[in-house]
Amino acid sequence: MWKIILAVLWTSLFSLGNTALADSLTLHSNWQFSKYGSDEWLPATVPGTVHQDLMALGKLPDPFYGMNEKEIQWVEDEDWLYRTSFMLSEEQLAHQEIFLVFDGLDTYADVSLNGVCILKANNMFVGYRVPVKHVLRSGENKLLIRFRSPIREAMPQWETNGFIYPAANDHRAERVSIFTRKAPYSYGWDWGIRMVTCGIWRPVCLEFANQAEIEDYFVCQQSVTSDRAEVDNRLEIRNLGNEIREAQVKVTYAYGQEESRSVEQTVRLQPGLNTVSLPLTIESPHLWMPNGWGEAALYDFRASVCMDGETVASQQHRIGLRSIRVVNEEDSLGMSFYFEVNGIPMFAKGTNLIPSDALLPRVTRERYVRLLEDVQAANMNMIRVWGGGVYEDDALYEEADKRGILVWQDFMFACTPYPHDPAFLKQVSEEVVYNIKRLRNHASLAMWCGNNEVGEGMKYWGWKRKYGPEIYQQLADGYDILFRKLLPEKVKELDPGRFYLESSPYEANWGRPESWKRGDSHNWGTWYGQKPFESLDTEIPRFMSEFGFQSFPEMKTIHSFATPEDYDMESPVMNAHQKSSIGNFLIKKTMGLYYPVPEKFEDLVYLGLVLQGHGMRQGMEAHRRNRPYCMGSLIWQLNDSWPVVSWSAIDYFGNWKALHYQSRRAFAPVLVDAIREGDKLRYYVMSDVLKTKDVVLQMELMNFKGKVLRRHQVEGKLPVNSSVVFYEEDWNQAFAACDTTTSFIHMTLKDRHGREILSDEVYYPALPKSQHLPQAKISCKMKKKNGAYELTLKSDQLARDVFIEIPVQGVRFSDNFFDLLPGVSRKILVTSGDGCALEDLTVNIRQLGDICSIEHE
Numbered sequence: 001m002w003k004i005i006l007a008v009l010w011t012s013l014f015s016l017g018n019t020a021l022a023d024s025l026t027l028h029s030n031w032q033f034s035k036y037g038s039d040e041w042l043p044a045t046v047p048g049t050v051h052q053d054l055m056a057l058g059k060l061p062d063p064f065y066g067m068n069e070k071e072i073q074w075v076e077d078e079d080w081l082y083r084t085s086f087m088l089s090e091e092q093l094a095h096q097e098i099f100l101v102f103d104g105l106d107t108y109a110d111v112s113l114n115g116v117c118i119l120k121a122n123n124m125f126v127g128y129r130v131p132v133k134h135v136l137r138s139g140e141n142k143l144l145i146r147f148r149s150p151i152r153e154a155m156p157q158w159e160t161n162g163f164i165y166p167a168a169n170d171h172r173a174e175r176v177s178i179f180t181r182k183a184p185y186s187y188g189w190d191w192g193i194r195m196v197t198c199g200i201w202r203p204v205c206l207e208f209a210n211q212a213e214i215e216d217y218f219v220c221q222q223s224v225t226s227d228r229a230e231v232d233n234r235l236e237i238r239n240l241g242n243e244i245r246e247a248q249v250k251v252t253y254a255y256g257q258e259e260s261r262s263v264e265q266t267v268r269l270q271p272g273l274n275t276v277s278l279p280l281t282i283e284s285p286h287l288w289m290p291n292g293w294g295e296a297a298l299y300d301f302r303a304s305v306c307m308d309g310e311t312v313a314s315q316q317h318r319i320g321l322r323s324i325r326v327v328n329e330e331d332s333l334g335m336s337f338y339f340e341v342n343g344i345p346m347f348a349k350g351t352n353l354i355p356s357d358a359l360l361p362r363v364t365r366e367r368y369v370r371l372l373e374d375v376q377a378a379n380m381n382m383i384r385v386w387g388g389g390v391y392e393d394d395a396l397y398e399e400a401d402k403r404g405i406l407v408w409q410d411f412m413f414a415c416t417p418y419p420h421d422p423a424f425l426k427q428v429s430e431e432v433v434y435n436i437k438r439l440r441n442h443a444s445l446a447m448w449c450g451n452n453e454v455g456e457g458m459k460y461w462g463w464k465r466k467y468g469p470e471i472y473q474q475l476a477d478g479y480d481i482l483f484r485k486l487l488p489e490k491v492k493e494l495d496p497g498r499f500y501l502e503s504s505p506y507e508a509n510w511g512r513p514e515s516w517k518r519g520d521s522h523n524w525g526t527w528y529g530q531k532p533f534e535s536l537d538t539e540i541p542r543f544m545s546e547f548g549f550q551s552f553p554e555m556k557t558i559h560s561f562a563t564p565e566d567y568d569m570e571s572p573v574m575n576a577h578q579k580s581s582i583g584n585f586l587i588k589k590t591m592g593l594y595y596p597v598p599e600k601f602e603d604l605v606y607l608g609l610v611l612q613g614h615g616m617r618q619g620m621e622a623h624r625r626n627r628p629y630c631m632g633s634l635i636w637q638l639n640d641s642w643p644v645v646s647w648s649a650i651d652y653f654g655n656w657k658a659l660h661y662q663s664r665r666a667f668a669p670v671l672v673d674a675i676r677e678g679d680k681l682r683y684y685v686m687s688d689v690l691k692t693k694d695v696v697l698q699m700e701l702m703n704f705k706g707k708v709l710r711r712h713q714v715e716g717k718l719p720v721n722s723s724v725v726f727y728e729e730d731w732n733q734a735f736a737a738c739d740t741t742t743s744f745i746h747m748t749l750k751d752r753h754g755r756e757i758l759s760d761e762v763y764y765p766a767l768p769k770s771q772h773l774p775q776a777k778i779s780c781k782m783k784k785k786n787g788a789y790e791l792t793l794k795s796d797q798l799a800r801d802v803f804i805e806i807p808v809q810g811v812r813f814s815d816n817f818f819d820l821l822p823g824v825s826r827k828i829l830v831t832s833g834d835g836c837a838l839e840d841l842t843v844n845i846r847q848l849g850d851i852c853s854i855e856h857e
């Protein structure tokens, strides 16, 4: 619950000795469910979904296993009943008002309480707060919810619509998804299992109120600089009585242990809803800084309402004071797109987030914490909550606030046009108001975006041809009403000052390079365009908000849904976990450009991970090199909603793929990156740090056996928040008299006065498939340390892309998928994913040389 309501009232009543009274009563127990039309009532878990309840009883197989996806599809066509009963005392009933609060109902839910229909819900993205005092009783109260099948609910619209919407990701012939305000991905996606859920998917409770309550508390940051923050505290206060009441409204704020300050106002509250504004100024505020730039400082703000000397309502928020400006303006190069945080241009390093589970209530706070830790650990400063999923739980935004991760928030529309009839618009309007109000206090919230790729679709995906001018016009009208009118107007009204982007990408399309000059882009050339990764070096947008390449998850994750008999890319079970029809073909085709394509399934899986990591890294580095023309690089995609072949960097069980380690390297605060440009070998230094220092770049030309063939160094200044060519040399000279198939350059960038190594990287002059890689002998010593393991790895020859494979789900590695340089030992810490001590480990070490080595003397 994000509202702390009447906490003080509760304590004061409690101190009078009345233990029965409480501010809220969670309604998560005694639930039962039943298939509509049957008489069988079975135990249910709330919050939850009907799928989880059926699975818990063994009535549904594990949907993620094998080909079980098809065994569970019947659930979506049924209606489901949920019921519970709860006791209330006279004292609880004596409150002036009592609200039944659902943070989320999925989706068509008729709610009856003690014989009265109190709510007909129709939008999964809305929280409902229904005054119910008039139907409650002392003693037993009965609550029953009928969840109507979203498929059957929307079927009349489907049957009479006259055309089929191009919602290609909806995996059923009857594509009803667009009629429903329900997570698009649950109908299937090109990485998603189809699980059309229903149920009480977020918490439910009763809230008790007396005299007055705070319905909303918005800390509106009007202007923030390092000198001063101007903040308007905007409160919506409901006077629950029938008379005008005098009240003291107070806002207290504090930073950490510093002394708190407050402002206060006496107001006359009319019966019903009142708006109150309490402006305040904070001199020399602690600014909230993005990850990599300093502390993500958070203040505690608390608003309270006092009547007759007694606090009757209060609410609090953690507030980060900062300015965020999205600079999206015509310039001499086209149209810029970048984030300016506290007045400083920020290169956005990040990723696109999808829902972390097909069964959303399973995403606990612990899972959000771990995911955001992973984002932060990879030196990222931005996530995009993509429009085909859900407006995420408060926990996600709270964790982003704490870690200095900016959130690009899409509204939940993706890859298809939508209806625009009045009933639909009303639902959307409610959803938008609810979520803007829920999320607008978060320091991390950087911008709103109308939709994912609907704008691109309208222009370039052939819908005009497909549907003819009349229907197309209807779709275009709907697009205008939703994304050019309704959404931006609501943002302007409820979240003034926050940037709104109509659609992502801005206008670009990956097939049209000229469009990359304008706004944000999605570049799918290395996937759908079947281009080599080198294309990312030249196809530079102003801001890359999506680019991706698939991989299989590692073997232990494959093992969670498949048996060794299924270990073939094209086996039915593997294909049930590969939703991109061209996926396997594209992985192999691109692999062949750089590596010999192995036969063995396990080798393909390993090499595919390596390929994805290096390929994507090429893009991240290209984007950083090209700043300030390009000011952002967001990977498609961070996570998975089930164990599957996908574009993700972290698999369903939380295992980092090679890609996430490569992101951490490519997004390091300071990075040295060498690249061949024409006949030059250029050493770029990219830096996101805000202070310069004297540095030295050392370059060692070495062979795979560790012999140093040449060593030289140059001195200079560390660039500030920019990218520079730090040094360049003639490519042929750099590798003169050496065999490029057996040598590499080891680069270290050091602080000239301190001993700190700022960046430590390698450059290979030859593609892996033409390298003569040894099958290095890697020694691995293991030491157990407080439930964790320290591995020491060493090899006398170069070992590339070393993968320490441990068959325990979720184990964490201080590093993995790294190059082990000849003679250099590396210590790697292995810890369990769940904080428990690790048992004895089986360790398997893979290296590129096992696959790519070419016989040589």
Ligand code: NHV
Binding pocket: 189, 190, 191, 388, 414, 415, 452, 453, 522, 524, 528, 546, 548, 636, 647
């Ligand atoms: O296919 C991978 C991802 C999707 O999962 C997700 O919807 O927004 N993807 C690909 C594209 N966008 C996204 C771009 N796809 C095309 C665009 C234009 C022509 C063909 C494909 C994400």
